[in-house]
Amino acid sequence: MENSLPTSIDVVEAKTSKIDSVDFENLKFGNVFTDHMMVCDFVDGEWQSPSIKPYGPIQLDPSAKVFHYGQAIFEGMKAFKDDDDQVWLFRPKENINRFNKSSKRLAIPEFPEATFLEGLELLVNLDRDWVKKGRGNSLYIRPFVIATENGVSASPSNSYKFFIICSPAQSYYSGEVRVVFAEEFSRAASGGVGYAKAAGNYGAQFYPTNLAKQEGYQQIIWTDADTHEFLEEAGTMNIFFRVGDKLLTAPINDRILNGVTRRSVIALAEENGITVEVRRVPVKEIVEAAEKGELKEIFGSGTAATINPIKGFGYQGKKFELPEPSKPYSEFFKSKLMDIQYNKTEDKFGWRHPVKA
Numbered sequence: 001m002e003n004s005l006p007t008s009i010d011v012v013e014a015k016t017s018k019i020d021s022v023d024f025e026n027l028k029f030g031n032v033f034t035d036h037m038m039v040c041d042f043v044d045g046e047w048q049s050p051s052i053k054p055y056g057p058i059q060l061d062p063s064a065k066v067f068h069y070g071q072a073i074f075e076g077m078k079a080f081k082d083d084d085d086q087v088w089l090f091r092p093k094e095n096i097n098r099f100n101k102s103s104k105r106l107a108i109p110e111f112p113e114a115t116f117l118e119g120l121e122l123l124v125n126l127d128r129d130w131v132k133k134g135r136g137n138s139l140y141i142r143p144f145v146i147a148t149e150n151g152v153s154a155s156p157s158n159s160y161k162f163f164i165i166c167s168p169a170q171s172y173y174s175g176e177v178r179v180v181f182a183e184e185f186s187r188a189a190s191g192g193v194g195y196a197k198a199a200g201n202y203g204a205q206f207y208p209t210n211l212a213k214q215e216g217y218q219q220i221i222w223t224d225a226d227t228h229e230f231l232e233e234a235g236t237m238n239i240f241f242r243v244g245d246k247l248l249t250a251p252i253n254d255r256i257l258n259g260v261t262r263r264s265v266i267a268l269a270e271e272n273g274i275t276v277e278v279r280r281v282p283v284k285e286i287v288e289a290a291e292k293g294e295l296k297e298i299f300g301s302g303t304a305a306t307i308n309p310i311k312g313f314g315y316q317g318k319k320f321e322l323p324e325p326s327k328p329y330s331e332f333f334k335s336k337l338m339d340i341q342y343n344k345t346e347d348k349f350g351w352r353h354p355v356k357a
């Protein structure tokens with residue numbers, strides 16, 4: 001695969017901006033989109049010339065394969081603005097890389113990395129007024145690709161559409177989160193598509209999550225599909241357990257999404273002398289630690305919420321509440337990550353990527 005397309009990116013600016021009609025103090029996550037989007041078509045065996053144009057609806061034939069066979073994958077990443085109005089992306093190459101891993105698993109042609117990054121930067125720069133300053137404010141960026149070929153034969157599409165759309169976001173607060181450990185349903189199976197950000201992985205979680213909500217939980221912690229004995233991840237977040245002063249998190253396998261935030265937390269823990277054991281985490285071990293009062297914290301990691309503390313969990317009909325830790329790791333990692341994202345601290349790991357103005 002070539003790293004970049006031979007053509008340049010065509011930019012058509014919106015005649016008017018919607019920005020004045022947006023209430024930036026009261027944003028609902030992922031509901032409002034910026035003035036522009038990036039689009040690129042794959043036809044005749046090639047990605048065509050990409051363009052950035054006004055955000056708006058698209059037209060598809062009802063037989064387009066994405067509707068029938070779910071050939072669709074996506075990414076989620078963020079841009080931040082510092083006090084000097086510089087806009088930064090956080091580890092964008094990791095997302096681009098993962099986008100292509102997901103594509104490959106779904107038999108979707110990979111997108112040239114350099115063109116992806118170039119278009120992303122052009123788009124974010126064009127909509128830079130939508131990236132608000134201030135801790136907690138960000139621009140959520142959603143790249144995705146769908147199969148667009150007409151016809152309901154069950155075979156990979158010969159045409160695709162690539163998009164990047166952007167949505168201004170405020171600090172993500174989902175309220176108090178309690179989770180239930182999965183005993184019956186599974187998110188992903190070995191050999192399947194769990195490691196890809198495949199659209200269908202999310203649709204399949206809604207029903208079991210609705211059942212969990214009826215029991216008073218907000219989310220499910222998925223366990224391994226074979227035995228349900230090991231804790232894997234939260235479905236849109238990776239998951240960490242603090243037992244004593246040690247952190248535990250499951251190793252990446254083909255059922256688990258390899259989160260950028262997860263890897264960043266592990267790196268920050270190592271840098272700050274916090275022990276992280278990346279190994280299988282038995283449900284039994286966590287339940288026993290909770291009973292003995294040794295389970296101090298559970299938190300999720302993901303782009304949308306950064307770090308999401310979890311207040312309690314349910315297992316086999318029993319409910320467990322976690323203590324209020326005096327110096328929570330969840331706050332420590334969240335604030336370390338945000339310091340880097342908002343350019344408040346030195347970037348030792350090289351995670352900030354500037355968006356050229």
Ligand SMILES: *Cc1c(COP(=O)(O)O)cnc(C)c1O
Pocket residue numbers: 076197233234235236237238257258259260261262301302303304
């Ligand atoms: C996106 C996602 C995550 C978090 O990944 P980040 O790169 O940290 O945003 C975790 N689990 C699943 C299933 C996901 O889709």
